[in-house]
Amino acid sequence: MFLRSFFLQTGWNFMKFQNLGLTFVMMPFLKQLYKDDRDALPSVLQRYLENFNTQPVMASFCFGALAKQEEAVARAESLTKFKEKVTEWASIKKSLSITTASIGDRLFWGTLKPLTLLMALFIWLMLGVNFFEIDLPQNTSLVYAFCAGGAAFFAFNAVALFVKWQGLKISYNADESSCFGLTRFDWNKTIYNAKRIGIVLAVGMILFGIYHYLKDFEEVDVHFVTRAVIVLFFVMISFVTRKLRIPNMYLYLAAVVVFNLVCYL
């Protein structure tokens, strides 16, 4: 199940989202569980092929919990009990997928991804790769090219794979009272602390960038002022566009158009 969970999003579609992936992940478990009752499998699979959507790393909590509940469904002794367990199964699937998606999106996409990006940028700057200058240096070594990206890759995946593995293990053994193991971790505190580190790094990076961008100037001349104005302008305008929910890429495309207009006026 752990290895199959890397293919959760294969077949992602706008109608049922990760339904195909969920079925693929759970298939070995279901085959094992219903090995003596193969006729039951089609109706079981129909339940798994219904809507399912969550964050791919945190989805492991859903797999364990659903597997546990599926065992209860398979063990149901009467039709009433069976219906009851299936209803429970459906509500676990729905509620847990929403909860894990909310935590996962904030932790992995909202915090860890930008945090590891900043980490990589700092490593590159310390190695002397100055990406604030667009003139490319000659003879960049392989170590320079991959150490920062590699560090970000390992940092992100260390957390992601740990959560994925533990999520699968804990959620299978935990019950509803601990929200299928979700309460074993203090997610809010983790996100809060990571964001605190992130904001310090982000501000530090801007200051570091300003230093790198302007350090070669010995006097305040027209080039210095031009550079300073560009930095200030784009930092300010980015804050505004963020508030207006305009993506960065449109700001860049607008900058291309505006600079062309300015050059021709």
Added chain:
Amino acid sequence: MMTPEVFMLCVLAALLELDTTYAFQLTFSRGIIAAPLMSLLTGDLAAGIQVGVFTELIFADINPLGGILPPSAVVCSAVALALHALGIDLYFAFFFGVGGAILFSFAEKLMRKNRFKWLVFWEQKITQKPSAVNRTVALALATSFLMNFILIFIFTWICGKLMLWLLPYIPVKAQFACKFAYMAVPWIGLATLVPAFRLKTR
């Protein structure tokens, strides 16, 4: 015009793009990892780092939450590096890279909408014969790879042709303007990272 390096770069990009959504999600598709990897093929590692960093920063504010489909960092890096390998300056190549990534996300949205039509057929197959799920997943991966490759290759080919034809006619002023906009990319990206870490949890 399409050198073997550029062709291989499109193949590698199509493979790495699978990591964005369809397989693994181990962040191989992040700009800072994918672009240096792809630059191994073009032989310009410095360009790979720069394009990777700029790509990550320009798309740092869009995350794949729910049904949101962010522009592909892999496509942006691949198009920019391929055009650069063809002799086009990075500040022009990056512009086309961003355009390619935006267009790719529209094409991907269309693919996801239409995938449901054949998925209904496969769902029936799976319920009849459970082992069909493995074939369905393999087929979904293969078609995604093929579509990625076709889209990246065609876009790079069109942009490359267009730019190589246009390049002698592009005035110095336009080059200067594109260079300035390109210089602004790290600042645009870094400025949006600060609000991204707003402490609204707890």
